[in-house]
Amino acid sequence: MNASAPTTVRTRFAPSPSGHLHVGGARTALYCWAYAKARGGSFILRIEDTDQKRSSHAASLGFLEDLRWLGIDWDEGPEFEDCGGGEFGPYFCSKRLDIYHSYIDKLLSEGKAYRAFETPEELQKARKEARANKQNYRYDRAALNLDQATIDKYLAQGKPNVVRFKLPNDQPVTIEDKVRGSVTVDPQELDDFVILKADGFPTYHFAVVVDDELMNISDVIRGQEHLNNTAKHVLIQDALSFKHPNFAHISLIFNPDGSKMSKRDKDKALRKVVKERNIIDSPCDVVNEDWSWWLESKDHQLDIEKATALAETLDVALPEINVDDFRRAGYLPEVLINYLALLGWSPGNDVEKFDREFLVENFSFDRVIKSPAKFDRDKLLAFNLDAIQALSTDEFVKLWRDHCNCYHKEFMDKLSDEQFEMLAAANHPRAKTLDDTFKSSYFFIANDDEIVYEKTKAVRKALCNGEPSGFEHLTALEPLLSQINDWDIQNIKSVVEEYAGQNAAGKLGKVAQPLRIAVSGGPVSPAIFETLTILGRDTVINRIKLCLKVQSDMLSNSNA
RNA sequence: GACCCCAUCGUCUAGUCAGGUCCAGGACAUCAGGUUUUCAUCCUGAAGACAGGGGUUCGAAUCCCCUUGGGGUCGCCA
Numbered sequence: 001m002n003a004s005a006p007t008t009v010r011t012r013f014a015p016s017p018s019g020h021l022h023v024g025g026a027r028t029a030l031y032c033w034a035y036a037k038a039r040g041g042s043f044i045l046r047i048e049d050t051d052q053k054r055s056s057h058a059a060s061l062g063f064l065e066d067l068r069w070l071g072i073d074w075d076e077g078p079e080f081e082d083c084g085g086g087e088f089g090p091y092f093c094s095k096r097l098d099i100y101h102s103y104i105d106k107l108l109s110e111g112k113a114y115r116a117f118e119t120p121e122e123l124q125k126a127r128k129e130a131r132a133n134k135q136n137y138r139y140d141r142a143a144l145n146l147d148q149a150t151i152d153k154y155l156a157q158g159k160p161n162v163v164r165f166k167l168p169n170d171q172p173v174t175i176e177d178k179v180r181g182s183v184t185v186d187p188q189e190l191d192d193f194v195i196l197k198a199d200g201f202p203t204y205h206f207a208v209v210v211d212d213e214l215m216n217i218s219d220v221i222r223g224q225e226h227l228n229n230t231a232k233h234v235l236i237q238d239a240l241s242f243k244h245p246n247f248a249h250i251s252l253i254f255n256p257d258g259s260k261m262s263k264r265d266k267d268k269a270l271r272k273v274v275k276e277r278n279i280i281d282s283p284c285d286v287v288n289e290d291w292s293w294w295l296e297s298k299d300h301q302l303d304i305e306k307a308t309a310l311a312e313t314l315d316v317a318l319p320e321i322n323v324d325d326f327r328r329a330g331y332l333p334e335v336l337i338n339y340l341a342l343l344g345w346s347p348g349n350d351v352e353k354f355d356r357e358f359l360v361e362n363f364s365f366d367r368v369i370k371s372p373a374k375f376d377r378d379k380l381l382a383f384n385l386d387a388i389q390a391l392s393t394d395e396f397v398k399l400w401r402d403h404c405n406c407y408h409k410e411f412m413d414k415l416s417d418e419q420f421e422m423l424a425a426a427n428h429p430r431a432k433t434l435d436d437t438f439k440s441s442y443f444f445i446a447n448d449d450e451i452v453y454e455k456t457k458a459v460r461k462a463l464c465n466g467e468p469s470g471f472e473h474l475t476a477l478e479p480l481l482s483q484i485n486d487w488d489i490q491n492i493k494s495v496v497e498e499y500a501g502q503n504a505a506g507k508l509g510k511v512a513q514p515l516r517i518a519v520s521g522g523p524v525s526p527a528i529f530e531t532l533t534i535l536g537r538d539t540v541i542n543r544i545k546l547c548l549k550v551q552s553d554m555l556s557n558s559n560a
Numbered sequence: 561g562a563c564c565c566c567a568u569c570g571u572c573u574a575g576u577c578a579g580g581u582c583c584a585g586g587a588c589a590u591c592a593g594g595u596u597u598u599c600a601u602c603c604u605g606a607a608g609a610c611a612g613g614g615g616u617u618c619g620a621a622u623c624c625c626c627u628u629g630g631g632g633u634c635g636c637c638a
Contacts, residue, residue, distance in 0.1 A: 016638045136562050189563050197636040204638045228633045350586040371566050379588040430600045512597035524599040
């Protein structure tokens with residue numbers, strides 16, 4: 001190849017569809033995408049479903065949705081909305097079996113690979129023994145010494161077998177990594193690893209090398225956990241006379257406690273609770289049929305719906321690790337993108353807030369941080385708050401409505417369009433996420449008899465203390481509000497403000513807070529005039545009366 | 561355990577490659593004041609780090625070595 005010839009940049013993200021897209025994967029995809037975009041290249045999505053036991057079609061669909069939601073589009077790959085397609089498919093490994101087999105055959109016929117007949121159990125045992133003896137386990141190459149007659153006999157018997165790659169020599173393998181520089185792996189650290197499983201599927205190591213070559217991938221960008229594996233990949237590439245792509249291994253994302261943030265964290269959290277509480281039988285119908293299978297091995301993971309159902313039954317909060325978790329929690333995709341990009345990369349000059357375009361224009365591997373980063377939810381939340389506050393009211397209302405449609409349908413059902421719009425707008429200034437205001441807005445859709453007056457310090461203070469007290473203000477306000485014919489924010493405001501001017505020395509808070517509690521049951525709501533307007537006169541009057549009814553109860557407990 | 565990677569405030573980082581302008585800058589979190597009709601915001605200020613030890617150098621956060629600490633890998637998972 002001519003050294004000066006421009007090489008087309010082609011990057012790929014190759015997840016295994018065994019769950020939802022988690023934030024680490026999302027960041028890898030983001031870097032792949034930005035790097036390709038900036039250089040006029042292509043970003044390819046490939047589904048690495050080489051594990052039949054763990055792959056599911058639904059999971060791979062979830063990945064596509066998550067990626068699209070983040071605004072990461074792919075030029076080639078599974079077709080979804082306006083993304084995907086391409087000439088280098090199929091983009092599912094499970095549909096490329098013939099291709100892998102032809103290369104396996106090639107290696108086999110050239111003596112660069114060989115069949116082995118040990119069972120997984122035998123290997124497991126050998127590994128255990130090696131560890132017990134404080135030895136590093138390496139496959140002993142027993143199968144390499146099998147004579148052809150024996151092999152033929154086993155094959156004729158249909159004995160399960162795998163294909164192993166034969167390490168060519170003892171030359172150290174050096175990897176040039178764009179993040180880490182040059183890394184050398186001693187071949188003593190490797191052994192004749194499996195490249196074709198007994199079920200006829202290739203292992204990841206083999207599939208990834210073949211696919212990257214055939215799909216013309218120029219830059220392999222992936223998590224640091226693959227750094228050691230890369231030596232294997234280079235060896236396979238050499239054996240097959242493939243070229244070496246550029247490598248870039250980015251560091252991992254940690255949980256706040258310093259452990260690796262992993263797609264298995266939810267599963268781990270559930271197992272911990274089950275163990276702690278000594279739960280023997282399935283506590284939740286949804287998981288009944290998977291229960292014993294799940295308990296059997298840490299490799300067996302419940303799918304996300306079942307895990308969520310189990311978590312609900314057990315009343316445990318699952319850690320937020322998936323892109324979809326943050327979507328539900330009301331984070332804006334552009335904020336997640338921004339934050340994720342910053343977690344492992346920095347544009348310098350104290351720049352922190354930026355959009356996708358800026359990322360594409362400025363992203364480069366020489367500014368990728370080598371050390372792992374902890375995922376800091378507080379900072380993400382602060383970013384989200386800033387972004388939400390920077391939205392126009394119209395934009396916020398639209399997003400709030402979309403979110404509501406997906407996750408809080410009851411608000412759409414119970415409020416009129418006008419009420420809904422007003423509530424959304426009233427919630428804008430106090431929203432940190434698209435989701436957090438729903439919880440404190442429940443009283444808007446509750447029936448009057450559902451309102452429970454909290455007997456907390458803040459409530460008592462607002463209702464019982466002062467001269468006149470909050471209850472006294474409410475008593476006086478009730479007839480005044482009843483007389484308002486046009487129940488709009490202006491009229492409510494002038495009545496309440498005039499009252500406060502005459503009876504609370506102009507201190508609106510003295511009057512607003514009792515009203516707030518009367519209509520909501522607690523001390524938290526959107527701005528008071530908006531709140532009263534949305535609720536409507538009848539509801540407001542009715543709830544003030546209800547509140548006044550608990551007066552004696554509240555007062556009698558006030559010194560307790 | 562072996563191998564690989566990494567190391568600046570509690571956290572994310574700027575500064576490191578081209579050593580002096582850094583008694584180390586920003587952001588989040590924290591704390592103290594202030595604004596505000598609640599919650600949330602918002603404003604002002606404070607505290608807070610070059611893991612340790614050796615070198616090299618006139619000079620080291622920056623270069624080298626060791627130690628320590630953290631992480632990853634060691635699967636018929638990816």
